[in-house]
Amino acid sequence: MARVVLSGDLGRRFAGGEVEIRVSGSNVLRLIKALEERYPGIADVLESDAMAVAIDGIVYQDAMLEDVGEESEVYFLPAIRGGR
Amino acid sequence: MAKSHVSTTVNGDPVEFLCDAPETMLDVLRNTLGLTGTKEGCGTGDCGACSIIVDGRVVCGCLMLAVEATGKQVTTIEGIGAPDRLHPVQQAFLEDAALQCGFCTPGFIVAAKALLDRNPDPSETEIRYWLAGNLCRCTGYDKIVRAVQHAAAEMKGQPA
Amino acid sequence: MTYEPKNLRVVGTRPIRHDGADKVTGRANYASDFTLPGMLWGRVLRSPHAHTRVISINTDKARALPGVKAVITGADLTLPPPGITQAGESAINTQHLAKNLLARDKVFYDGHPVAAVAAISEAIAQQALGLIEVVYEVLPHVIDVDEAMRDDAPLLHDDLFTEGVEPKPEKPSNIAKRIFVGKGDIAKGFAEADIVIERSFTTKAVHQGYIEPQGVVANYAEDGQAMVWCSSQGQFLIRDLCITMLGMEASSLKVIPAEIGGGFGGKTTVYLEPLALMLSKAAGRPVKLTMTRGEVLRATGPHSGSSMTAKIGAMKDGTITTAEVVIKFQAGAFPGSPVGAAVMFCSAPYDIPNLSITGYDVVVNIPKIHAYRAPGAPNGAFAFETVLDELARELKMDPIDFRAKNSAVEGSKSPYGPTHGPIGGIECLSSAKNHPHYKANLGPNQGRGVASGFWINIGGQSAATVVVNRDGTISLVEGCPDIGGTRASLAMMCAEVLGIVAEKVRPSIVDTTAIAFNDVTGGSRVTFATGIAVVQATEDAVRQMRERAAKMWDIEVDQVGWRDGAAQELNGNRSLTISQIAQKAAKTGGQIMGHASINAHGAGPSLTTHLCDVEVDRETGKITILRYTTFQDAGKAVHPSYVEGQMQGGAAQGIGWALNEEYIHDAQGRLENAGFLDYRMPVASDLPMIDAVIIEVPNPNHPFGVRGVGEAPIVPPLAAIANAIYDATGVRMRDLPFSPPKVLAALEAAGKAKANG
């Protein structure tokens, strides 16, 4: 199960503050699906072009099929090209 | 409004053209004569992208009226260097990576050539002040100044 | 692709760039160098007011002028469906873009287009503009970001409600968005600190200042097929924005990239292209539209002015415990400033356990802000790095040692979340500390400043095709406009993989119909991301050449290796060069072509430290830059000259921003300095040589270890110069720019305070 951190605005909005949770999902698509079950509405935010995802420190601007390892650290952050 | 008839010399060739009174030499070079190597960055004499040599002096093509070219010798970037050999300033710009986007480059090369024609051994300060009318936003001027120094050394090394 | 150390023969050398001869002879064609038979000239009518309602526009007299072939206004541009188009470092809201291209019911800034004309000559087009009758109702305007945030500020958009605050606001305001990045507990952090320093800073809007004004030639045919020649940072972006604006199909518009005379982020959107297409469609003839310098400054996206407060706490031993930063950015006429980058990156060179960084995106009556080199980061670094300098002095620590003690390293958590891979922050600092510049003596009224900077860099979509010609030369086809030597760096990587010299590879940058999609040249991505595409396409070609050689030798392909530009028989001594394989290609399966179309990930952040020596003239307030040295982690410098060029050019832009550049408006909100005479960018005599020290900490996610280098160098200069001025005079400058009158006033105020104290 990957470690997913919801920080900054995302944590505030969906978890009332920064949280680190264990989520299962072997790629980004499946991970977001699992997160949506826990935090309804979060998938729309995470899948929007304004968000990027960092898996083990590597930032992906358009991740969907990227692998997520059992021990991976996953952050969702504002896409820098999508600062709007 | 009747057009004026102008006879002049551009890059060694006799040239005649018709122009309106307010037309600049830059407009005529670019739009009438098809010499688009001379660039327009501002149209107000502040960037030097339009630098040309008129009777041995560097002028801003955008500040010179086309009718003023009558009887003058005009040199543009297209008139610098030969088909089989770049001018030492051009060669130095290439070797020293003195250009990035290259838009300011024709103006700098024209101005630098005019400098070296009159002062074959300029100091760094002289180069910087001579080129102070030419804006480059890409390079920070370091490599441009070095290229001019390099070209000066090359030119001194060669019999003119 | 991952980094592997290897012996390199081409990467790291300094060949002459492939487009060099064209650019030193005036042959290279930039946007406005194109003409087409039958071409018309266009001009744009712009609002002279900063904020108005448009009551009516009457174009009858203009249309009646002989020689006028088309006139368009906002009414001719159907508002596209809402949506976002990605544009490198920014994302473009399609409806805002449409309203920016041609004002509809409202004008939001001095210079906002209200109509455009095409005529048989520029003079007639200009004359026609004067015949267009616009009735305006002038509204109060607001430009300063702090003023725009006040409750009683003139409201730009009555449907704008602040995003990112709970509960959702009931009243519209100019604050488009609030964003937040944080971690830990700042109250605890401040409690642990022995010293806390809090300071406020302001910066003015500045312009990218590319020397080539925007220009375009468009041709729209009766069957709906169209072509655009323009200079931009990405032909695919221009295509996508134009088709969105005009409701066209992607295959109907071919965008042909001209050479680009500088962009720095400013040419990652459209201003003229859709108008030129509309005019061409209406007139049935090609149309050329170019901007004057005044139009460029008045109506293309400058970079945000800002207002910031930074409060940082540190312990006696120099450990930074916490930082609380508030950053407000001008967004211009529509939401979307780069404040997010300022928030995420202002503290990013450091590993700080407790952080609270808040940003505000605020609409004001200046053109829609657009990206400018490391967009947002220089503002944030100005505030952060200046307060760090004050802390170091209070702590009596060397400013480099203080930074190094708190430096982010591999494994530390970035402020925006993810854990850093290998990064070169410490390496830059120690290289600076050991450089002769840091030890050189200073005279009276001279001072030295240090500052660091961070830029994340981006990857993105890139494609490349490697065509193997009969004679063994290579045509490298790519789709990213070359602004600073990327043709050379891409060709060099191709040559390296093939084992040939860079001169045998000819790169060309092609139009939108000739290669797969490429993101813009921006975000320092081309040498990284397109570099990976080129390496993959080249490896694809090598694989095919090995297969062909195997067929020619009638052996298995796994018996064939590749070295020095030739297929090598592994268990024998036969070899076949590229041209030997290519000459037989017709018989072995047709011409060989490698291809790659990718979305690159894992761009490594670039860290940088700058050293700056200044001399302050106490009579005039003039700041002279005496010496300047930049240290930057490039991962791997493919063509070191052009990496140095990026470092030097970025530093020079930062120096201009620090010393002179600013948007100045009159009481009516009109731009007062819309020309290079008054918008004062550095000239050669303003600057010393700028030493560039390249540091190479390989990026693990690129085959040669490349990181982007273009952005980071503009980040530190603002603070480096402010810190140097303090070192020279004991006076802190916190409001940009440090123009002579301001410096003089600050010196006098400090002198008075001293006398009274």
Ligand code: FES
């Ligand atoms: S175009 Fe003539 S000086 Fe700028």
Ligand code: FES
């Ligand atoms: S090289 Fe781009 S302006 Fe000089």
